Amino acid sequence: MFSQNIATILNQLQHDFDEKATANNQANKGKVPKRKKASRSKDEIRRRQEELYEKTLKEINELLDAYYAVLSRKDAESIGALYARYSSRFQDSIVDQIRTILEEAIRKKVFIPRENVFFDLAIRGWKDRRPGLLALRKKIEAAEIQTFMVFTTSRLYRRTYKALQFVEEELVERNIRGIFVKSNIDTVQGDHWRTIFQALAANDEAQVRIYSSHIQASHEGLFVRQMVHTSLSLGYTGEVVEGEFTRRQLPRRKIVIDPDTARWIVQIFYWYVVDGISITAIARKLNADEDAPAPAKSNTGLWTHKLVRTHIENTEYRGWWQYGAKETKWLSKKDYAHQIPRDKPLKEGQFEELRIIPDDCWYTAQEMIANEAGNSGRKPKDSTSKPRPRLLRGLFVCPEHGRKLAVGGAKACVMLCPNCRFIEVHERPLFTHLNRELALKLTCEHLTDCVRPTDDFVDTILNVLEDYVGLLSQTEPAIVESLQSRADALASTIEFNRRNPGVSEQEQRKTEQLLKELRSEQNEVFAQLRSTESALAVSLQTPSREQIIAFLTATSDLLSQSMTSTDEIVVRNGRRAIESIVKGKIELYQMGERAKSKGWLQGRFLVDVPAYVLQQLTGVRISESSTTNEVVIDYKKSKLINEQSETAKRLWDDGLLHVEIAKQMGCIPSYVTKLIQHWHDQRGLPQPNNKKRRKLLINKQQRTPIYKQIANQVHELMEAGHSNLEIARQTKTSDTNVAKAIRWWHEKRELSVPTAADRRKQKIERALAMLDGGALLTNVATELGYSARGLKLALDKFAKDKGGEKTDFRSRRGNAKSGASANGKDSPSDSDTV
Structure with missing residues (x-):
């Protein structure tokens, strides 16, 4: 089977990856094992965020204590609020931003209460719904602040029109002073601040786009060289390239197949293509196996239907790699990023050395996914409801x-x-x-x-x-x-x-x-x-x-x-x-x-x-x-007589008698005849002649006939030279059954049936052989069921038919008595006694 061919290929790949994994483990024996990235669950992420928030808040409180020691509320000229933000979890600049803002607040004599300090951790500036920013808006709407301070324009928003809208609608129109510390913008400077603000905000927005283009160009170069430039799919890992470092001075890595995890990719394809296991069942098997690796980009560390399907549809496993196949666009109205396919990926190419799955297996899997019938419909409300067939769903x-x-x-x-x-x-x-x-x-x-x-x-x-x-x-x-x-x-x-x-x-x-x-x-x-x-x-x-x-x-x-x-x-x-x-x-x-x-x-x-x-x-x-x-x-549902006629016709074709068919179906033989006639009437066929059919059957009786039961015994007696009457006497049956038994025994073995003349000739030849051996005529006649005269006449006729001379039995007998030799000579026992 083709699936067996695929199974052979996948089994060989699995064996190869197992050998490579074993070799790698032996080569790295004694070394410090490479730390594997642990999957983070939602609870762990939440706990990590809470720990980071508490740490940041503790450091901010220390800054505020030093700030309050220098500037008190009664010495300040206005009550203010501040806001700080950074984008990714690899940054940590909130405390530095607030320190700079508080230093400027001392110079401007702006008092910032502890409850007016707002910040957001690891949230992009494109996003509008931020916890710290939303809390700041509520504070502004409550008219509890007179001055607002922030590090730069980019910390407020990444979009120019949104940053300007916030300053105009939330600050200027409410007579709240806005200070951007590092941008040197103060809204009390008349209309001059707008020109500077627009220029700086536009520059920040353009800078982000320039950085994005530079990063893409760098990634394209890494892609061509098969270097690690983004997160890798399961089955691949990075191999250190000596002498090359990243911007963060970490070793540059080349993409290679990871035997430890690649064998699980092969296993997933084997389960799906060869064993026919559903995607959901594969996810369950992976989650139940403690040795199975966690899926890439999974916060929970658990396999799901979507993750298994994503791995099966991944073109990288057949060696076709792409970079920039999708483009991330921010939807301002919906306040989230959306990935849309590009007309053409930024870079793509075939890397055979990174192939894990052969083409025929991969495309077979894609065809199966495309034809996969969905689990549509509602489940039965009661558990006792009979499940409905789904084998032909959608066909x-x-x-x-x-x-x-x-x-x-x-x-x-x-x-x-x-x-x-x-x-x-x-x-x-x-x-x-x-x-x-x-x-x-x-x-x-x-x-x-x-x-x-x-x-x-x-x-x-x-x-x-x-x-x-x-x-x-x-x-x-x-x-x-x-x-x-x-x-x-x-x-x-x-x-x-x-x-x-x-x-x-x-x-x-x-x-x-x-x-x-x-x-x-x-x-x-x-x-x-x-x-x-x-x-x-x-x-x-x-x-x-x-x-x-x-x-x-x-x-x-x-x-x-x-x-x-x-x-x-x-x-x-x-x-x-x-x-x-x-x-x-x-x-x-x-x-x-x-x-x-x-x-x-x-x-x-x-x-x-x-x-x-x-x-x-x-x-x-x-x-x-x-x-x-x-x-x-x-x-359409057939009538009962139609179903019964089909069953009867099937048994009828197998050569069974009507009595035997009736016994199997639990009815009478006459109803079987009616069913056979009904089957032929439904199809416009002529009625069968049961008498003619019976003649053609091998078994014409329900029980085995007597002549078949005694056929072997009859043949042995016939070979011994017994007549039909003598055989009938010994087998306790009639001579008619004996004749049938002889005929059936020979026809079954495709031999010619012996006639009466053949049997007489055979008996005469046996008699001649016995006479040639020195036996007396009377003894031979008794042995073969003849009278002495009858045997003599039969021998004379046989000799005449052959053209020979009659035998003189008197001269042949001599003076011998019964039991002695017919030629008159003494028997060997008698000669010994003389």
């Missing part, structure tokens, strides 16, 4: 409206088209509701029949595979070129729709859905392209007949099990098999009357089993083969 569609059927009805037992509900009954495309359990049963049964490995079907698959393998070897450049052209066309279509999402909200939703479908198709084409390239890299061999039969048998068993199984892995693998076999969706059409219990739905869909077998056994994907067949299923 049925209404061709009239192009919509998937939705679950509805009492206890969610049916599926229906949402649009058809709002159409008049006599015009409704789908009037009848589809019973979910019935649809599951009939669909899986038909698909199981489609993959049943009959001799003719296996021959057809072998012919298709041989033709395609031969075609692939002859036209491999054309096939790869065709797939590449299709991939390029899909990429152009995706890019066009992404750049033109539409004006209205409805158009944008349609474009979003179209992009999702296009990306799914693109992943499928890429997977087909990579698998074809991998197959061409080695000599592609046609699977053997035994491999095909074993695979079809396993698939048939999987489909049968997935109907009733509650095992999530079995159901997911069954769904994957159905999606691969069925081409497209199952389209439903209304049949019969549009009335309750009168009509039914008919499902029509295409299946392509040879293409599925080729993909799974060789890894080569084809769009379709020449053996694509249409399957038609009538989703």
Whole structure:
């Protein structure tokens, strides 16, 4: 199976990474182990913030005590407030800012009470909702301050218009004096301060953008050299580069694969692609394993569905790295940053030395994610409610409206088209509701029949595979070129729709859905392209007949099990098999009357089993083969007599008698005859002749006939030369049964049945052999069941037919008595006594 091929590759990768990890551990033995970054939970982050706040507040109180010792409230000319801020958690400049502000406050004779000191730790200046700034605004609105002091314009806001708006509306219009200590701005200086303020604020804003461009350019250079320039995904680490240092004088590091964590990436792909485990179940397994590493960029240290999916979709694991794929934009009205995709990443490239997962495995995973059915719908309110089948979720569609059927009805037992509900009954495309359990049963049964490995079907698959393998070897450049052209066309279509999402909200939703479908198709084409390239890299061999039969048998068993199984892995693998076999969706059409219990739905869909077998056994994907067949299923509950007739006909085809069929079905033989007739009437076939059928059966009786039971014993007695009457006497039966037993014994072994003449000839030849051995005629006759005269006459006739002379039994006997030699000579025992 193709999944087995992927499993082999992933197992080899896992083995390689384990060996590298072991080698690294041995090489680093005795050294100080590298400190691993511990994941921080929300409680730890909150506790760390509280500790930092308490530390900062303690240092501020020490500054204020020294400040109050120099300037008292009665000596001050006004009551003021101050504000300080820094952006990231790697900074710590609040105390320095406040020290400078308090020194200026002493010079200006501004008294700042302890409750009028406001600050924010590690909060960006773009943000408007800051705890310290909000508290300051409340203080201003309460008209409790006369002077406001801050370090520079950039500490207030990063945007020029916001900083100017705050000063104008909150300070100047309320007659509050504003002092920017390091910017040398004081609002009591008339209108001159506005010009300086605007210039400095604009300069601060431009400076941030310049820094951003410089940082991006630096990161691009590091990206090209494969140096660490941002946080690394799980599976990678930094290797120290000797002689190179960062701006903070830390060793520069090169990106390399980390064997300790890369093996877990391989394990995630193995679980998802090979074992068929869901993303949620993978997250649970990772969280339950103490050796599993914490996910990157996780505050809680726990794996979630989103984090596992992000790692599976990460292009870095197939060696494709990007820098600047998204751009961060601040939404002032919403007061938060939003990342939007750029038209093109700032830098991108293929780094094969950083590949962890092969292309065919990665693209297969993307195709599976694109086809992943969502866990939509509500859970049952009561725990005793019977779970509904989800194996075929999203597979049925209404061709009239192009919509998937939705679950509805009492206890969610049916599926229906949402649009058809709002159409008049006599015009409704789908009037009848589809019973979910019935649809599951009939669909899986038909698909199981489609993959049943009959001799003719296996021959057809072998012919298709041989033709395609031969075609692939002859036209491999054309096939790869065709797939590449299709991939390029899909990429152009995706890019066009992404750049033109539409004006209205409805158009944008349609474009979003179209992009999702296009990306799914693109992943499928890429997977087909990579698998074809991998197959061409080695000599592609046609699977053997035994491999095909074993695979079809396993698939048939999987489909049968997935109907009733509650095992999530079995159901997911069954769904994957159905999606691969069925081409497209199952389209439903209304049949019969549009009335309750009168009509039914008919499902029509295409299946392509040879293409599925080729993909799974060789890894080569084809769009379709020449053996694509249409399957038609009538989703209607059959009457009891229809179901019974199907069972009776199946047993009837197995060669069972009506009595035996009746015994298995628990009815009388005459009802079995009625069921067989009903089965043929339903299909317009002529009634079968049971008498003629009985003649053709191997077993024409319910019990084993007597002549079959005694056949071996009869043959032994016949070989001993006994007549039919003598055999009948010994076996306590009639000579008719003896004759039947002889005939059946020979016909069963495909031997000619001996005639009466053959048996007489055999008996005469035996008699001659006994006579040649010196036995008397009377003794031979008694042994063979003849009278002496009868045996003599039979021997004379045999000699006459052969053209020989009759035997003179008197001269042959001589003077010997019974028990002596027939030639008159003494027996060996007698000669010894003379």
